[in-house]
Amino acid sequence: MKAKLEIKVAQTAGFCFGVHRAVNLAKEAPEKFPGQQIHTLGPIIHNPQVVIQLAALGVRQADSLDQISQGVVIIRSHGITRQLARKLEQRPDLTVIDATCPFVRRAQEIVAKMSAADYQVVIIGEPDHPEVAGLISYGEPQRTQVISRKADIPAAFFTKGKTPRIALLAQTTQSQKLYNRISLALLPLKGELRCFNTICTATSDRQSEALELAGSCDCMLIIGGRNSANTNRLHELCKEKQNASYHIETAADIQNRWFADKQTVGISAGASTPKWLIDEVLAQLQQLC
Ligand code: SF4
Known part of the structure; x- marks a missing residue:
């Protein structure tokens, strides 16, 4: 490992507006609805670590409406199908928190x-x-x-x-x-x-900045869930520009050999990656330095 490894972090790395809003709504739910069962319909966002963190707060994931007998249902930022929305309308026994991104x-x-x-x-x-x-x-x-x-x-x-x-x-x-x-x-x-250009600027801004970094650094780390479409796309785009681009979920995925002959490492993260995961990666890289 080189003694000097310059680390550049993208300003746009991490939670976008819609994910931030959805995760906050989920985190607030146990306090707003004490004693009630709280479920998200599918994972609230495509980040396994955040899903585990929410489960510890009492916000659990259900894979279908049939698995929810009572309490509160949170619709995730990706939204739901029209058919499922109609089914929810027929369940007045449930309180719905709609976290669909605007x-x-x-x-x-x-x-x-x-x-x-x-x-x-x-x-x-x-x-x-x-x-x-x-x-x-x-x-x-x-x-x-x-x-x-x-x-x-x-x-x-x-x-x-x-x-x-x-x-x-x-x-x-x-x-x-x-x-x-x-x-x-x-x-x-x-x-x-x-x-209709429905591509969210959070995505295009993140992609442009990551590409710029990929062009100016000799190694890239993209942090985010393996099931996150926008993280995977970010990695693909960076890989086209910088072959030494790696998709990691957590700091534990980092391999020292990636930096053996490198001087600069760029870091970006998907829209569903929390700041604390980015901070853990930074701490690990700084330790390696
Ligand atoms: S990336 Fe998706 S969830 Fe985030 S702000 Fe854009 S549309 Fe909303």
């Missing part, structure tokens, strides 16, 4: 509005991601689809004589680059294209 809510409203106006809704995102599952559910099933790359754009959109009406939007944590690439590819279609 930016995700806006994207859900766009899907509902454009779908009702007979547009073909195209969502750029990961089909299995809970936020995307929620977004799709607000559209007309026959006219709402998810694509993950430019090659997924249906050829039928460009069929001669056809004039499709398309509303394009994205999962809030998608990369701006991919959104631009797909919207440009759709521009030549003969019809109507309405683009």
